[in-house]
Amino acid sequence: MTQQQHQPRPGDGPYTVRTPRVVAARRLQRRRDRDAAGLFLAEGPQAVREAAASAAVHEIFGTTPALARHAELIESAARAGARVSPVTDEALAALAETVRPQGLVAVCAQRSVPLEKALERGPRLVAVLAEIRDPGNAGTVLRTADAAGAGAVVFAGDAVDPYNGKCVRASAGSLFHVDVAREPDPTGAIGTIRGRGLAVYAATGYGETDLDELADTGGLDGPTAWLFGSEAHGLPEELLAAADARVRVPIYGGAESLNLAAAAAVCLYASARAHRAGRNTSE
Amino acid sequence: MTQQQHQPRPGDGPYTVRTPRVVAARRLQRRRDRDAAGLFLAEGPQAVREAAASAAVHEIFGTTPALARHAELIESAARAGARVSPVTDEALAALAETVRPQGLVAVCAQRSVPLEKALERGPRLVAVLAEIRDPGNAGTVLRTADAAGAGAVVFAGDAVDPYNGKCVRASAGSLFHVDVAREPDPTGAIGTIRGRGLAVYAATGYGETDLDELADTGGLDGPTAWLFGSEAHGLPEELLAAADARVRVPIYGGAESLNLAAAAAVCLYASARAHRAGRNTSE
Numbered sequence: 383m384t385q386q387q388h389q390p391r392p393g394d395g396p397y398t399v400r401t402p403r404v405v406a407a408r409r410l411q412r413r414r415d416r417d418a419a420g421l422f423l424a425e426g427p428q429a430v431r432e433a434a435a436s437a438a439v440h441e442i443f444g445t446t447p448a449l450a451r452h453a454e455l456i457e458s459a460a461r462a463g464a465r466v467s468p469v470t471d472e473a474l475a476a477l478a479e480t481v482r483p484q485g486l487v488a489v490c491a492q493r494s495v496p497l498e499k500a501l502e503r504g505p506r507l508v509a510v511l512a513e514i515r516d517p518g519n520a521g522t523v524l525r526t527a528d529a530a531g532a533g534a535v536v537f538a539g540d541a542v543d544p545y546n547g548k549c550v551r552a553s554a555g556s557l558f559h560v561d562v563a564r565e566p567d568p569t570g571a572i573g574t575i576r577g578r579g580l581a582v583y584a585a586t587g588y589g590e591t592d593l594d595e596l597a598d599t600g601g602l603d604g605p606t607a608w609l610f611g612s613e614a615h616g617l618p619e620e621l622l623a624a625a626d627a628r629v630r631v632p633i634y635g636g637a638e639s640l641n642l643a644a645a646a647a648v649c650l651y652a653s654a655r656a657h658r659a660g661r662n663t664s665e
Numbered sequence: 666m667t668q669q670q671h672q673p674r675p676g677d678g679p680y681t682v683r684t685p686r687v688v689a690a691r692r693l694q695r696r697r698d699r700d701a702a703g704l705f706l707a708e709g710p711q712a713v714r715e716a717a718a719s720a721a722v723h724e725i726f727g728t729t730p731a732l733a734r735h736a737e738l739i740e741s742a743a744r745a746g747a748r749v750s751p752v753t754d755e756a757l758a759a760l761a762e763t764v765r766p767q768g769l770v771a772v773c774a775q776r777s778v779p780l781e782k783a784l785e786r787g788p789r790l791v792a793v794l795a796e797i798r799d800p801g802n803a804g805t806v807l808r809t810a811d812a813a814g815a816g817a818v819v820f821a822g823d824a825v826d827p828y829n830g831k832c833v834r835a836s837a838g839s840l841f842h843v844d845v846a847r848e849p850d851p852t853g854a855i856g857t858i859r860g861r862g863l864a865v866y867a868a869t870g871y872g873e874t875d876l877d878e879l880a881d882t883g884g885l886d887g888p889t890a891w892l893f894g895s896e897a898h899g900l901p902e903e904l905l906a907a908a909d910a911r912v913r914v915p916i917y918g919g920a921e922s923l924n925l926a927a928a929a930a931v932c933l934y935a936s937a938r939a940h941r942a943g944r945n946t947s948e
Contacts, residue, residue: 634814
């Protein structure tokens, strides 16, 4: 057998870095190829489990020990239609972007929904990530929004691709739990959201409205969308102007500001608490 | 002049990577040398400004353009006793741990205080970082604790060195605002804190007490210390047992948990809000 003919097929032993299916999957590390294919990569057993639960998995690449270690997960994904492909350690390392991928990488279907459709489901809490380019920050806020009960997270304007590997990892599975919408025009998105009756608040350290006062005066009781901007540049002027209020998390000590993940957590959980209190009152 | 004699002195032009003062300062990138000298490095104009404001600066290394750009800051630090040392670009890059250090690195005095002393000042809010080894996480929680009005942050057990460069940077100056205490024995620290009349709550996703219920029943109205564990391993059993309650941030969506920075932000701000409401009521 010559070098050129060596293209393993199923049953031939694990796929290598040169197997066409592996080569094609690796291309999904690039946004252009993700966009074209409507697919993305999720690493590690936790992400693969969440992906399988939402029926998003097309194919699972795994080292032989990892496939054995997670046999139950692999079987349930396979029953749901996922292809299972054993790969060499080297191929797995090439598919993964982390140092310790724990032996599994899945090719998943992107699951973005149009904003209008996400809003039709009547979410009480929405997070809008406007121009947030840092994938770790975006993924972390997505995770926090999910935890706080948000039904939709909007990646607006020139925000990072939600299917960027680092964003997927930082979301810790939450990408598979909430409606993710991508809106190139953030001002348009705000209009659409407000048209559905949600209050729109811009989170900013320079806001004229104090978060606690907003909560105390009932401003968080109804359906709410929070706008978050990038850590480095904050929210653009036109989005600050388009919001119903510009809201600051109060700073009690000497810190100049909170980082994005912390500020988003405080704002989103202030909404969650107000919604919960409202439910308790009406019971 | 031979190569060996080439040791620039003040007035000789900028220091190089081989100037003994630069060589000595670079060693502070290592914990052992920081511990021995009681010094640490702070990078960038924001950190240098905060350090200068708390009179912690021994020496500022800066490129000639950076020293000119921040002339006012440099002058005020010099008036407060800091030595100002021009360095070459190469020397600055060697002193800095970031890609874009903005031209300034300061040698600062470590400012840890004994826990007892920090507690004597009567802080209403304390954060205890137990066995948190990730410097970015520790610095972020330190910053959030400062913003929420904490008077002291305790690095307990085998936690990261608060003067680790990445921790200093993530704290965004907050290292200079709050009392930082280092306690090798976390259980002992909890005893000391409780002895001062603070309620001690362990933040854990598996807590039996819901954060909102704790707030609603007045559990956060008095002086409070929050225990936070590492993202990977959580809090050790003995610290969970030593706390007055194990408190969970409620999860409303599909997320399994919050990351450390988000969970700490929600807990610390729940305390800040309870303290503020208490102050408003008693007015």
